[in-house]
Amino acid sequence: MSNNIIEVRELKKYYPVQGGVFKRHIADVKAVDGVNLAIKKGECLGLVGESGCGKTTLGKTILRLNQATEGRIYFNEPEEKVEEVEKLLSSESREERSRGQKLRQKIDITKFYGRKLLPLRQKIQIVFQDPSNSLNPRMLVKGIIAEPLIAQKLMNAREIEKRVIELLYTVGMAKEHMMRYPHEFSGGQRQRIAIARALATYPEFVLMDEPTSALDVSVQAQILNLLQKLQADFKLTYLFVTHHLLVVKHISNRIAVMYLGKIMETGTTDDIFEDTHHPYTRALLSAIPIPDPETKMEKIILTGDVPNPVNPPKGCRFNPRCKYAKTVCREAEPELEKAAGNHFVACHRWKEL
Amino acid sequence: MQKLIEARDVYTNFFTFEGVVKALNGVSIIVNQGETYGLVGESGCGKSVTVRSIMRIVQSPGRIVGGKILLFLSREDKGQGIDILKRSEAYMESIRGNDISMIFQEASTSLNPVLSIGYQVAESFLLHRLDEMLKETIDTLKAEIESGKLFITGWWKKFQGLLFKAELKGLERYTDMVAGIDRRLYELEDSTDKISIDERNHLNRKRDRLKKTVFVVQCVRHLPFIKHYGKKLHKTIRIHVIDLLKELGVPNPQNVPDMYPHELSGGMQQRIVIAIALACHPKLLIADEPTSNLDVTIQAQIIDLIKNLKSTSIASVLFITHDLGLVAEMCDRVTVMYAGDACETAAVKDLFKEPLHPYTKGLLRSVPKLKAQKELESIPGTVPNLIHPPSGCRFHPRCPHAKDICSEDKPPLTEHSEGHFIACYLYT
Ligand SMILES: Nc1ncnc2c1ncn2[C@@H]1O[C@H](COP(=O)(O)OP(=O)(O)OP(=O)(O)O)[C@@H](O)[C@H]1O
Ligand SMILES: Nc1ncnc2c1ncn2[C@@H]1O[C@H](COP(=O)(O)OP(=O)(O)O)[C@@H](O)[C@H]1O
Ligand code: SF4
Ligand code: SF4
Ligand SMILES: [Mg+2]
Ligand SMILES: [Mg+2]
Numbered sequence: 193m194s195n196n197i198i199e200v201r202e203l204k205k206y207y208p209v210q211g212g213v214f215k216r217h218i219a220d221v222k223a224v225d226g227v228n229l230a231i232k233k234g235e236c237l238g239l240v241g242e243s244g245c246g247k248t249t250l251g252k253t254i255l256r257l258n259q260a261t262e263g264r265i266y267f268n269e270p271e272e273k274v275e276e277v278e279k280l281l282s283s284e285s286r287e288e289r290s291r292g293q294k295l296r297q298k299i300d301i302t303k304f305y306g307r308k309l310l311p312l313r314q315k316i317q318i319v320f321q322d323p324s325n326s327l328n329p330r331m332l333v334k335g336i337i338a339e340p341l342i343a344q345k346l347m348n349a350r351e352i353e354k355r356v357i358e359l360l361y362t363v364g365m366a367k368e369h370m371m372r373y374p375h376e377f378s379g380g381q382r383q384r385i386a387i388a389r390a391l392a393t394y395p396e397f398v399l400m401d402e403p404t405s406a407l408d409v410s411v412q413a414q415i416l417n418l419l420q421k422l423q424a425d426f427k428l429t430y431l432f433v434t435h436h437l438l439v440v441k442h443i444s445n446r447i448a449v450m451y452l453g454k455i456m457e458t459g460t461t462d463d464i465f466e467d468t469h470h471p472y473t474r475a476l477l478s479a480i481p482i483p484d485p486e487t488k489m490e491k492i493i494l495t496g497d498v499p500n501p502v503n504p505p506k507g508c509r510f511n512p513r514c515k516y517a518k519t520v521c522r523e524a525e526p527e528l529e530k531a532a533g534n535h536f537v538a539c540h541r542w543k544e545l
Numbered sequence: 546m547q548k549l550i551e552a553r554d555v556y557t558n559f560f561t562f563e564g565v566v567k568a569l570n571g572v573s574i575i576v577n578q579g580e581t582y583g584l585v586g587e588s589g590c591g592k593s594v595t596v597r598s599i600m601r602i603v604q605s606p607g608r609i610v611g612g613k614i615l616l617f618l619s620r621e622d623k624g625q626g627i628d629i630l631k632r633s634e635a636y637m638e639s640i641r642g643n644d645i646s647m648i649f650q651e652a653s654t655s656l657n658p659v660l661s662i663g664y665q666v667a668e669s670f671l672l673h674r675l676d677e678m679l680k681e682t683i684d685t686l687k688a689e690i691e692s693g694k695l696f697i698t699g700w701w702k703k704f705q706g707l708l709f710k711a712e713l714k715g716l717e718r719y720t721d722m723v724a725g726i727d728r729r730l731y732e733l734e735d736s737t738d739k740i741s742i743d744e745r746n747h748l749n750r751k752r753d754r755l756k757k758t759v760f761v762v763q764c765v766r767h768l769p770f771i772k773h774y775g776k777k778l779h780k781t782i783r784i785h786v787i788d789l790l791k792e793l794g795v796p797n798p799q800n801v802p803d804m805y806p807h808e809l810s811g812g813m814q815q816r817i818v819i820a821i822a823l824a825c826h827p828k829l830l831i832a833d834e835p836t837s838n839l840d841v842t843i844q845a846q847i848i849d850l851i852k853n854l855k856s857t858s859i860a861s862v863l864f865i866t867h868d869l870g871l872v873a874e875m876c877d878r879v880t881v882m883y884a885g886d887a888c889e890t891a892a893v894k895d896l897f898k899e900p901l902h903p904y905t906k907g908l909l910r911s912v913p914k915l916k917a918q919k920e921l922e923s924i925p926g927t928v929p930n931l932i933h934p935p936s937g938c939r940f941h942p943r944c945p946h947a948k949d950i951c952s953e954d955k956p957p958l959t960e961h962s963e964g965h966f967i968a969c970y971l972y973t
Binding site: 243408417420484485496 | 588796810840842844845846848849867868869870872873897898907908909910911912913914915917918920922923924925927
């Protein structure tokens with residue numbers, strides 16, 4: 193029995209940049225550029241990073257809303273099988289590699305199309321950042337929540353209505369709200385509707401793309417509490433994407449820090465916050481404004497901006513802004529290496545720092 | 546402590562198609578000289594409307610319908626202050642930019658996309674520090690003429706000399722006249738008989754006219770035979786622009802003036818906006834969520850910048866934010882707003898240590914903290930619609946301690962302990 197619900201291996205997603213008179217393909221935005229990530233069943237994995245670092249792209253690629261450029265994604269596959277395929281794929285002999293490719297077609301969801309995607313769409317759902325954009329303004333709340341159920345063709349009209357009412361109560365709303373339009377609700381209520389829709393098909397995995405970033409603090413607290421309760425009640429697994437580090441600390445068991453399309457550090461929430469290894473994570477943590485005038489943390493002020501993902505820096509992506517950068521950092525790209533237990537760091541110098 | 550600006554019981558409404566939005570419900574704040582004052586609250590609670598009212602730039606269909614906004618600048622009576630709601634638009638224009646500068650959340654909307662960065666910063670210098678720049682230009686010109694670097698025949702030299710003198714004199718006279726009008730206006734401010742109101746209107750019009758004349762004079766400067774001198778002026782300003790950019794930590798300040806806004810990142814654009822706001826050495830910088838659209842690491846850069854500037858070149862900062870973390874980090878005193886009410890005002894330390902107003906308490910409990918918590922507390926319900934705001938205390942439908950009186954009358958702002966003001970019936 194596998195305990196990883198999702199395994200991402202060397203995933204890449206490039207968006208083509210077109211230019212010139214003939215709209216020729218001139219370059220790529222390397223939004224996700226070689227990500228390895230495992231999400232355990234029942235956990236809440238927080239994915240943090242600055243805007244444009246590829247968080248949304250990674251999430252959407254896992255959901256198959258984006259076609260991956262390269263790499264593999266396994267959903268609910270036993271660990272041994274995944275390892276076997278990965279071993280074959282990286283093997284020396286051509287024969288083994290082609291055998292690997294054949295096996296991969298069956299379990300790598302980036303290779304699933306059409307009907308084969310249907311069960312996946314039921315088990316994986318998403319909640320977007322801005323509830324006012326993600327809900328169709330011309331549809332009644334009832335229709336919005338029922339949409340995925342109708343698409344799955346699993347229930348008849350009476351059952352669907354019953355399910356919608358049940359979902360509304362689950363997210364703390366009432367039956368009367370069914371016959372209204374999204375604009376009649378506040379931001380927090382709209383986010384509740386979006387959550388209800390995501391839960392409609394009894395998913396196992398929900399991608400939360402900044403679900404509280406557009407909300408006020410007092411409402412954010414309501415939604416975070418609701419999400420935690422739902423996770424416990426329905427044994428859900430979350431990938432929680434956000435740039436708000438205190439939120440991620442509150443809700444996640446494990447955290448992955450992303451920078452310019454790559455994972456820089458992953459570990460349990462305590463690993464990341466208490467035993468930080470990567471210079472970027474440190475800077476990120478020190479930049480959080482702490483709502484307590486008594487604790488004065490020392491700030492690490494990074495110079496410069498996040499570089500352009502069309503042309504990421506050679507070597508370690510963080511080297512132009514890193515004060516510890518050395519020659520080796522400008523030449524070789526560090527891979528994720530194990531620091532302890534479940535704690536991984538991609539930095540040449542983490543041991544010395 | 547010296548007061549700098551005071552809003553006293555300000556009411557601002559928006560007269561919209563759906564009804565009257567009662568955005569400010571008697572807001573009072575006092576910003577003292579030399580402090581960083583925070584204004585915090587959830588979206589739509591009236592933070593931006595408050596500062597827009599203070600600057601008198603409320604967008605239509607909004608109007609300030611009650612209250613006073615008093616300005617305590619060194620020029621006039623410090624004790625009583627000048628009620629800027631009674632002054633002309635020309636007066637406000639000289640205040641905005643000269644004494645008070647404002648920066649907004651969206652840096653890109655404050656910058657003109659088709660003008661170079663250098664031009665936009667220089668414009669601000671031209672508008673607000675013209676006499677200083679003129680003097681400097683004349684000095685360098687004089688020095689060049691004397692050292693023989695600049696070949697100028699006798700009549701031309703004389704002519705330019707006369708021109709400079711005339712210009713300086715004109716400026717002096719202009720300042721004197723404006724000051725005279727302001728003095729008279731100030732004397733008339735609180736009188737309500739018909740004659741003085743007429744005179745006030747007359748003076749206000751005169752001030753507006755003067756302002757226009759100055760504008761015409763500035764245009765004349767671009768005539769060809771004065772151009773040589775204009776070029777010098779631009780050079781002087783450019784040096785100042787580059788110095789300012791350097792001071793604000795803009796990388797390669799020599800080249801940035803020739804760039805256009807879209808070539809810069811959000812953080813860099815915000816720096817430029819700050820540069821423009823600081824070009825005139827304001828007494829008060831109003832920053833309306835200057836970092837809300839930026840990443841945390843870039844936010845840290847900008848906050849660090851504002852803090853440094855606070856200790857060197859700006860006297861006071863009015864900082865608007867929805868982030869309690871930034872309040873804790875930046876501000877000396879803070880006002881918490883809810884649905885158009887100023888609920889609580891206190892020193893930041895006191896507010897975080899001992900919040901008193903039920904809304905403040907709820908707000909502080911609902912932010913995620915660094916220490917682990919099992920569950921966040923939240924405030925039930927949602928922010929009310931301000932077309933039909935709740936009666937009495939606007940927080941009463943969500944307040945766990947609401948009493949009968951809370952829905953009847955608006956609670957008065959009372960001083961609970963020194964410098965700690967609360968509008969809540971629990972403390973009266
Ligand atoms: N131009 C306008 N027309 C009508 N109503 C307006 C207008 N501008 C503001 N309001 C209303 O005034 C109230 C206060 O708005 P304000 O912009 O001051 O909020 P804020 O506290 O700055 O919020 P945010 O954190 O979202 O910037 C809101 O109810 C808003 O809907
Ligand atoms: N549809 C798209 N076409 C081209 N570029 C895109 C597209 N979506 C995202 N990008 C680019 O990919 C990078 C990562 O974007 P995104 O995943 O949205 O970041 P995040 O969610 O971390 O803010 C950014 O540079 C962004 O401009
Ligand atoms: S690899 Fe080098 S440049 Fe990259 S984070 Fe580590 S020390 Fe800094
Ligand atoms: S005045 Fe009444 S309703 Fe308002 S905050 Fe105080 S106790 Fe609550
Ligand atoms: Mg995103
Ligand atoms: Mg605002």
